[in-house]
Amino acid sequence: MNKLRALFHPIIIFVGVQIAWIILMAVWINWYIKNSRKFQEFAQKFRPDLFADEFNWLILLEGCFLMLIILAGVYMIFVYWNKQANLNRLQSNFVSSVSHELKSPLASIQLYLETMKYQEVSKTDREDFVETMLTDTERLSGLIENILASSKFEPGRMQLQVQPVEMEEFIREVAEGLKRQFEERKCQVNLELEPGLALLLDKRAMRMVFNNLIRNTLRYSPIGAPLTIRMRKGKKYCEIDFIDQGIGLEKKDQKKIFKKFYRVQNPDTQNIEGAGLGLFISKEIIRNHKGQIRVASEGRGKGSTFTVALPLGKLKNPGSPSEQGVR
């Protein structure tokens, strides 16, 4: 039964159609060349005006053209089938990754709630459990935000609410919000931030970008590996580097990781959580801020540096929040 199903696989059918088409084309040319003379002689007996004396290339080419159209049709069907199959595969991977991503923090929350229900828990432990659960709810809400945001990034759909943001303060605030995660991963964070830089940003969207980048660093680095966040002012851009000592990236993956649902496939990372959305969303948000995001890594095991470059622009009224749509 499986063999029969494999026989009807679209790729097999596509190859079959190609072979059939080549054979048909060869037969057609061969038949026409062999028989055109006889055909002409036969026709001349009845309608001599229909045929010229010389070999009629037009009919041969018409036949070839018709067959080419059939081939193009089959090719188009195959291309679209292939795209659909890829989308189905990505969607299925996505559902599987997301369900895992949702279940892990949920399992943790349920475990702590039931612990408090069924066990006698001291005040210190209770406070610790509540903090842990809050971190899990943040993780859940981060994932839900990512899923919702990923559906918005179609051309022309993103609306940013920009305001002047004091960058040093903002990055410190983001890092402070992830303090517990840093502690759990025993990660030393070094902040090297140039003071006095203010940019026009959608603060909520940019927080999502920084959170995604920092969480990725924590996921893909061994426990105890440090993280450096460095911000410097360039000519046109403010560049923020996230430098980690994690598992790094091979050259071939460095561009692909920003694609929607893409996840690096290798034994080291196959069991690391993730939905393949964080970097895609980050890239879209940065692009909508007219900025750039890139990654540099010397290869597997050598860490990586994610750089976010945001345009410096001109602040009309620094200090007073203004709402403006950037597209």
Place this chain on the structure above:
Amino acid sequence: MGQSKKILVVEDETHLAKGLKFNLEREGYEVTVAGDGEAALEQLKDREFDLVILDLMLPKMGGIEVAKKIRETNIRFPILMLSAKSTEQDRAAGLAVGADDYLAKPFHLPELLLRVKGILRRWEWYKQPVQDQETFRFGDKWINFGTGKAKGCAGEFYLTAKEALVMKLLIQKKGNVVTREELLEKVWGYDPETETRTVDNFIARLRKYFEKKPQKPSYILTVREKGYQFEPEPSE
């Protein structure tokens, strides 16, 4: 009961690992946590444990790989798999590599603790030697319950963990009837998804290994409407 039993929790989610450790320690177990598959195997090499609670999605080496490695050297060591994957196929894959039980996340704490207790109880029972020695002989056949190795009609082979458990129970009560319910309780721990028919399938498999004529068994006998009985010295 349950005092000083050693449990290895293999879980990369630090929150879950911490919560599991807290609860299991409250139940009187000694708990060690490993954050990835390789660390788990290191721990198992260095120390003795009574149970491993194993997450499926682990960095470096996945739970399935870890379970396979454990089974390479120990046929019966208790493994409770914990995973966010909850489909029938995931569960079957977990049990196929030799997990004793499979619990999908999110799980209920009392259920987890009951399953841990059940597995440890079965492990205690399994560890009791048959006739003061690990190898039990009947006719020209034998079973080593320590390694799971056996000699049947077709030569030497390895029993799976559950096959070994069924044989052990039948042999421990040789000459007496073992009901299907007892087999279910001791071997499968009354997993709600196990049917009594599963026991019959296992018996059919074991007869193929040890009986010359599986249709007319002489060692593993059926006692109508009751269960099964092991006869070490058949009259034939």
